[in-house]
Amino acid sequence: MENNITHKKNAAKNVLDYTWRILLFFLIFIPAVFIQNKQLNIIRKKPRIYRQSLYLPSGKNIRLISIGYDRFMADFIWLRAIQAFGGHWESDRNYQSIYHLFDVITDLDPGFIEAYTFGNLVMGDEGGHQRLGLELINKGIIKNPTNYLLPYWGGYAAFWQMDDPVLAKYYYTRALKARDVPNFVSRILTYMELKSGRYQVAFEKYLRDWLEGIDNQDDIVIGIASERILDVIDEWQRYIITQAAKKYVVETGKNPSDIADLAKAGVIEPYTMIDTQILLAKIRQYSAQPGKMMNHYQEILDACIRENATSLPKHPRGLWYFFNPSLNPENTGYVVDMVRYLESMQNLLSAVRKRIWTFYKEKGRHPYDLSEIYKDSFKIPEPFGGKWIYSPYDGAFYSSVMPAY
Numbered sequence: 001m002e003n004n005i006t007h008k009k010n011a012a013k014n015v016l017d018y019t020w021r022i023l024l025f026f027l028i029f030i031p032a033v034f035i036q037n038k039q040l041n042i043i044r045k046k047p048r049i050y051r052q053s054l055y056l057p058s059g060k061n062i063r064l065i066s067i068g069y070d071r072f073m074a075d076f077i078w079l080r081a082i083q084a085f086g087g088h089w090e091s092d093r094n095y096q097s098i099y100h101l102f103d104v105i106t107d108l109d110p111g112f113i114e115a116y117t118f119g120n121l122v123m124g125d126e127g128g129h130q131r132l133g134l135e136l137i138n139k140g141i142i143k144n145p146t147n148y149l150l151p152y153w154g155g156y157a158a159f160w161q162m163d164d165p166v167l168a169k170y171y172y173t174r175a176l177k178a179r180d181v182p183n184f185v186s187r188i189l190t191y192m193e194l195k196s197g198r199y200q201v202a203f204e205k206y207l208r209d210w211l212e213g214i215d216n217q218d219d220i221v222i223g224i225a226s227e228r229i230l231d232v233i234d235e236w237q238r239y240i241i242t243q244a245a246k247k248y249v250v251e252t253g254k255n256p257s258d259i260a261d262l263a264k265a266g267v268i269e270p271y272t273m274i275d276t277q278i279l280l281a282k283i284r285q286y287s288a289q290p291g292k293m294m295n296h297y298q299e300i301l302d303a304c305i306r307e308n309a310t311s312l313p314k315h316p317r318g319l320w321y322f323f324n325p326s327l328n329p330e331n332t333g334y335v336v337d338m339v340r341y342l343e344s345m346q347n348l349l350s351a352v353r354k355r356i357w358t359f360y361k362e363k364g365r366h367p368y369d370l371s372e373i374y375k376d377s378f379k380i381p382e383p384f385g386g387k388w389i390y391s392p393y394d395g396a397f398y399s400s401v402m403p404a405y
Contacts, residue, residue, distance in 0.1 A: 248329075
């Protein structure tokens with residue numbers, strides 16, 4: 001009997017010990033996990049800075065120690081340059097160090113054409129450092145005077161990115177002197193005479209980049225070109241709409257209230273329209289077939305282009321175009337899409353609310369109406385056809401259509 005009682009006491013004691021151990025474990029483990037997750041979130045939110053672990057002197061100095069294996073060293077550094085581009089692109093966007101890599105590569109292998117063109121692509125198109133990109137292109141032209149591709153890229157950067165047709169004409173004229181120059185380069189000089197020629201040049205250039213990227217299975221070039229070509233079409237459409245809006249103002253003496261007014265008034269002059277849906281469909285079609293995509297370049301180009309279009313331009317990403325009611329056709333940003341439209345509306349609301357708050361701090365009350373903070377009544381129309389609502393009791397200002405903004 002006593003043994004049973006002792007056994008039960010020991011069992012109860014063991015259960016209690018295990019219970020305390022489990023409880024103690026969770027008391028330590030759960031806060032530790034919480035602290036760890038908190039620290040991991042802090043680390044995740046910190047901007048990642050790519051650190052170049054390979055120090056490179058000038059290409060001339062590397063050549064001294066490469067003992068004749070210049071191209072091997074160039075290929076090795078080429079792989080590092082692609083890695084560095086990805087690292088800097090996701091962190092600090094330090095393109096000066098990337099330029100140094102491509103500068104060294106082309107010192108070691110002056111005939112490495114892809115190093116010049118890819119270096120210009122990542123520094124100009126992605127980094128916005130067109131001057132750095134042109135420095136590399138100019139170096140390549142000197143080292144490879146009979147190659148058409150380098151002056152062609154220089155002309156593109158000057159015409160599209162820098163809006164310098166004089167410099168662009170110099171590069172394109174030089175490209176035409178090369179023996180292997182394709183026919184499309186000669187068409188560019190014709191495009192340069194057109195008001196919208198720079199868009200045509202950029203569109204055709206990015207289309208070629210996209211197709212060549214697919215042929216070379218180069219995901220970086222594919223990603224850049226496929227996004228940039230939509231950006232070019234978008235900017236092209238905005239230019240066409242803006243020109244039509246300016247003509248509308250000249251003919252009617254007032255700003256169009258809606259983009260549909262342009263079509264009704266017949267002020268859209270014939271333009272070259274790019275059908276984005278056909279473009280994407282053709283690229284999907286030919287990329288699923290054997291053979292080189294570049295062999296279908298002209299077919300794709302002809303299929304997606306509509307000459308002498310007079311209908312309202314369509315947004316390449318399936319959005320809608322609107323007019324910013326606070327601007328006029330002479331202002332940059334007059335034509336916006338839904339995303340930018342909402343951004344501009346939010347900016348407008350913030351500006352008005354800021355003036356209301358400033359008035360409140362100075363007067364100790366909210367304005368009775370908006371005429372107290374504007375010389376005349378608030379004349380900017382609500383962009384979605386609703387009404388602006390202002391409450392003098394609490395200073396609230398919002399749209400009747402989108403009160404949550």
